[in-house]
Amino acid sequence: MNSRIMARLATAALVLLLSFASAAIAQDPLPSWNDGPTKQGIISFVAKVTKEGSPDFVPPAERIATFDNDGTLWAEQPMYFQLLFAIHRVGVLAPEHPEWKDKEPFASLLKGDVKVALAGGEPAIVQIFMQTHAGMTTDEFEKLVEDWIATAKHPVTKRPLTEMVYQPMLELLAYLRANGFKTFIVSGGGIEFMRPWTEKVYGVPPEQVVGSSIKTKFELQGGKPVLVRLPEINFIDDKTGKPVGINQHIGRRPIAAFGNSDGDLQMLQYTAGGPGARFCLLVHHDDGEREFAYGAESKIGTFSDSLMSEAKGKGWTVVSMKNDWKTIFAFEKN
Amino acid sequence: MNSRIMARLATAALVLLLSFASAAIAQDPLPSWNDGPTKQGIISFVAKVTKEGSPDFVPPAERIATFDNDGTLWAEQPMYFQLLFAIHRVGVLAPEHPEWKDKEPFASLLKGDVKVALAGGEPAIVQIFMQTHAGMTTDEFEKLVEDWIATAKHPVTKRPLTEMVYQPMLELLAYLRANGFKTFIVSGGGIEFMRPWTEKVYGVPPEQVVGSSIKTKFELQGGKPVLVRLPEINFIDDKTGKPVGINQHIGRRPIAAFGNSDGDLQMLQYTAGGPGARFCLLVHHDDGEREFAYGAESKIGTFSDSLMSEAKGKGWTVVSMKNDWKTIFAFEKN
Numbered sequence: 001m002n003s004r005i006m007a008r009l010a011t012a013a014l015v016l017l018l019s020f021a022s023a024a025i026a027q028d029p030l031p032s033w034n035d036g037p038t039k040q041g042i043i044s045f046v047a048k049v050t051k052e053g054s055p056d057f058v059p060p061a062e063r064i065a066t067f068d069n070d071g072t073l074w075a076e077q078p079m080y081f082q083l084l085f086a087i088h089r090v091g092v093l094a095p096e097h098p099e100w101k102d103k104e105p106f107a108s109l110l111k112g113d114v115k116v117a118l119a120g121g122e123p124a125i126v127q128i129f130m131q132t133h134a135g136m137t138t139d140e141f142e143k144l145v146e147d148w149i150a151t152a153k154h155p156v157t158k159r160p161l162t163e164m165v166y167q168p169m170l171e172l173l174a175y176l177r178a179n180g181f182k183t184f185i186v187s188g189g190g191i192e193f194m195r196p197w198t199e200k201v202y203g204v205p206p207e208q209v210v211g212s213s214i215k216t217k218f219e220l221q222g223g224k225p226v227l228v229r230l231p232e233i234n235f236i237d238d239k240t241g242k243p244v245g246i247n248q249h250i251g252r253r254p255i256a257a258f259g260n261s262d263g264d265l266q267m268l269q270y271t272a273g274g275p276g277a278r279f280c281l282l283v284h285h286d287d288g289e290r291e292f293a294y295g296a297e298s299k300i301g302t303f304s305d306s307l308m309s310e311a312k313g314k315g316w317t318v319v320s321m322k323n324d325w326k327t328i329f330a331f332e333k334n
Numbered sequence: 335m336n337s338r339i340m341a342r343l344a345t346a347a348l349v350l351l352l353s354f355a356s357a358a359i360a361q362d363p364l365p366s367w368n369d370g371p372t373k374q375g376i377i378s379f380v381a382k383v384t385k386e387g388s389p390d391f392v393p394p395a396e397r398i399a400t401f402d403n404d405g406t407l408w409a410e411q412p413m414y415f416q417l418l419f420a421i422h423r424v425g426v427l428a429p430e431h432p433e434w435k436d437k438e439p440f441a442s443l444l445k446g447d448v449k450v451a452l453a454g455g456e457p458a459i460v461q462i463f464m465q466t467h468a469g470m471t472t473d474e475f476e477k478l479v480e481d482w483i484a485t486a487k488h489p490v491t492k493r494p495l496t497e498m499v500y501q502p503m504l505e506l507l508a509y510l511r512a513n514g515f516k517t518f519i520v521s522g523g524g525i526e527f528m529r530p531w532t533e534k535v536y537g538v539p540p541e542q543v544v545g546s547s548i549k550t551k552f553e554l555q556g557g558k559p560v561l562v563r564l565p566e567i568n569f570i571d572d573k574t575g576k577p578v579g580i581n582q583h584i585g586r587r588p589i590a591a592f593g594n595s596d597g598d599l600q601m602l603q604y605t606a607g608g609p610g611a612r613f614c615l616l617v618h619h620d621d622g623e624r625e626f627a628y629g630a631e632s633k634i635g636t637f638s639d640s641l642m643s644e645a646k647g648k649g650w651t652v653v654s655m656k657n658d659w660k661t662i663f664a665f666e667k668n
Contacts, residue, residue, distance in 0.1 A: 061539055138581055182541070195585045205395055206585030207516070207541075216581060218574040218600055225600070225607035227581050234582075240552040247472055247550060247561050248568075249583060251529045251540030266552055266559070273559035 029175040032168040032327040039324070041317050042172065045279040049255065050179050056277040060180035064254040066210075066246060066267060067173070069187035069194060071260040072283050073202060074165040075154070077292035079114065081161050082193050083125075085148055087114065089132035097131075106131075126233070129190075134214055134231035137221075138192060141229055145196045159331060162201050166283075167330045169258075173202055176256070184254075186210045186246055188238035188263050192229075210249045212237045242267035255279065262302050265310065272314060280316040282307070287322040290332070363509040366502040366661040373658070375651050376506065379613040383589065384513050390611040394514035398586050400544075400601060401507070402593040403521035403528060406617050407536060408499040409488070411626035413448065415495050416527050417459075419482055421448065423466035431465075440465075460567070463524075468548055468565035471555075472526060475563055479530045493665060496535050500617075501664045503592075507536055510590070518588075520544045520580055522572035522597050526563075544583045546571045576601035589613065596636050599644065606648060614650040616641070621656040624666070 033039040048056040049063065070076040090100070090109050100106035105117035105124040118124055133141070152161045173183050185194060185204050191211030198204040213234040216227040237245040243266050246254065256279040257264070257271035268280040284303060285294050294303075311318050321328060367373040382390040383397065404410040424434070424443050434440035439458040442451035452458055467475070486495045507517050519528060519538050525545030532538045547568040550561040571579040577600050580588065590613040591598070591605035602614040618637060619628050628637075645652050655662060 061533070064541075191582075191585070199395070207398075207583065209585065213582065216578050218577045218604065220603070225577065225603040227577055227604075243552045243559065243561055244550050248525075248547065249541065251525070251543065269554070269559040270552065270561075 029178070030168065030171050032171055032325060034324055034326050036324065038317055038319055042175075042279070042281075045256070045277065046176065046179050049277050058255055058276065062252060062255065063176075063179070063181040064184065064250060064252050065176050065181045065256040066184045066186040066250075066254045066258070066271070067169070068259040068261070068264050068267070069185050069189055069211075071285065072166075072258055072264075073169050073173075073185070074161070075291065077285075077294065078155060080189070081152075081164075082189050083114075083128075084152065084155070084161075085145065085193065086128050086132045088148060088152070089144070090128065093132065130214075130231035133190065133193075134229045137226040137228055138216060139226065141192055142196050145193055149197050159329075162197060163329065163331050165201060165329070166325070167327045167332075168325045169283075170202065170330075172258075173204070177203065181256070182208065184208045184210060184246075184250060186237065186242055186257075186267060188212055188236070188241075190214075191237070210237055210245045212241075238263045240266050243270035246270065257281070258283070260285065260303060262304050262307050265307055268311075268316060272316070280311075280314070281319060282311050282316060283319045283321065284308075286320050287325075287328065290328045291321060363512070364502065364505050366505055366659060368658055368660050370658065372651055372653055376509075376613070376615075379590070379611065380510070380513050383611050392589055392610065396586060396589065397510075397513070397515040398518065398584060398588040399510050399515045399590040400518045400520040400580060400584075400588045400592070400605070401503070402595070402598050402601070403519050403523055403545075405594040405619065406500075406592055406598075407503050407507075407519070408495070409625065411619075411628065412489060414523070415486075415498075416523050417448075417462075418486065418489070418495075419479065419527065420462050420466045422482060422486070423478070424462065427466065464548075464565035467524065467527075468563045471560040471562055472550060473560065475526055476530050479527055483531050493663075496531060497663065497665050499535060499663070500659070501661045501666075502659045503617075504536065504664075506592075507538070511537065515590070516542065518542045518544060518580075518584060520571065520576055520591075520601060522546055522570070522575075524548075525571070544571055544579045546575075572597045574600050577604035580604065591615070592617070594619070594637060596638050596641050599641055602645075602650060606650070614645075614648070615653060616645050616650060617653045617655065618642075620654050621659075621662065624662045625655055 030039055030042065048054050049058040051057060067073055070080045074081070087109055090106060094100055094110055097106070100110060105120050105128055108117035149161060153159065154161055154164050157164065176183055183204055185198060185202070185208065187194060189211050191209055191213045194211055195206040195209050198209050199206065215230045215232045215234045217230055219226055219228050235241065235245065242264065246267065253274040254271045255274065255277065257267050258281045259268060260283040264282070272278050272280050282303070285292060287293060308318070364373055364376065382388055383392040385391055401407055404414045408415070421443055424440060428434055428444055431440070434444060439451035439454050439462055483495060487493065488495055488498050491498065510517055517538055519532060519536070519542065521528060523545050525543055525547045528543050528545055529540040532543050533540065549564045549566045549568045551564055553560055553562055569575065569579065576598065580601065587608040588605045589608065589611065591601050592615045593602060594617040598616070606612050606614050616637070619626055621627060642652070
């Protein structure tokens, strides 16, 4: 083939492929979202930042979208799921720690009384995490999480935890990626707790997960190079930590951010503060029938009145799970 | 069009595109590398990990390759280039710091005597970096780096610093990416010093750059959300820090790693320590005519005798710049 014919054939092939692509896009990309201003707002934003020549156009490399995890991509009630993992680990490790029988917060956890165990607040939680999340290699920890999440069930719905993800958010992640966005998780949860399953569940690879972490140390164990997890906090990816974590890991300011609580405020402020078109969204848990209704009065995952008024003042989108979401969990459909 | 015809046309279009792709691959992907065991080793490794059904096959998502920067992707003599930036900043800031005239290491730097200034070792270097790299927002720092690197010239060759990159390594980065690898920089240099230009120069976007960092703090400055750079070390991405930084940012063990000094040893050990096919390479600066010849006796960017013997013992590839590289810098060609 000469190069002119090759070039023409290549062009023809590309036009053909693009026509299939646009046919696919013509279908509703967000079928679990009810029609209305929320869904329309998302679609308008994506349309304007992806339209070449538009004043709001953003090159693909800068289409960074960040998502909180607990309460934004999957449920976080009756308690955030990493705590379920930690409690499970306390049970497994208890035989090696006879002293836990008389020592809080472990004593109450072993009796099944989570509320009393957590009454100790932040210090109690840190103790639980340091005892259950440190002291092994990163490879060993990954295996522990993988094995646990393969069978872990939600205490109320009895569904696998990996099914407690919001179908509308899965569609949103896929829709953004189909439009050239790079989707990141930016969560207060443990980075190494999320990475073993985020690719399978959300399509987000480990290198696009930002989270809280403990310190690790490089060691040669019998000649084998490993990273050992130390009982020392490295970084808390929450509140003012979220913009810091975003800058550290991504190095670009997102143009879209998605959260559900006061812990996401600074990530949304940081996202909104850049030049050009921006999109900020908060998921409000107002559907007590299909999910869990909670707000300012809840201990975990708060959505305070002041967050709601900041969102309204700034024109951020607030999702009413009750009104905006046709389906919440994929398993409802069956 | 009915769907059967559409499917056939799509298949035809794909076959056509793939044939162009394979025609492109048939050309030598590493034209600046001389034929020989080094080049052959790279090509054999890529062939076996990308061949589906091969026992060494690695899925694209796990094809992580990490590259040191100074002395591996671009030159680092007569001193690493971030130090040139710091010295430039000392000059710019000097009028605001009359006390520097009598205070080391600044006094010597202002007199142009870098050697005396650096005689203070690590503490002197930390002082220079804290004074020149902190105290502004991340956006302001990015602009400082961008403006500087747009005109900065190499003190010996007088070439723009962004031309002091190794042509064979640019080809290697492109070759790996064309084979489904994700290429990361993992450098002892400052993460925010590299990010403003790595995409343009190496094709590596900011989110794929791992480096040393100082702490940052989220603030609302007159309502504007910014990150302020603080004069406090956050992380040193060198030696045992490299595997830690890789795990923190990427969350997967690389299958290929590229370095040039003792600071890269643990990254190479960590890479080599995983299961399956692995590729580790060290660039040896043995070409005093076309570049700079330096080894164990050099203060900066050491390649010690013990590193050389570890490389030989482990079967890692050692590049002789003199013998393995046809071209070192792209500008030589002219």
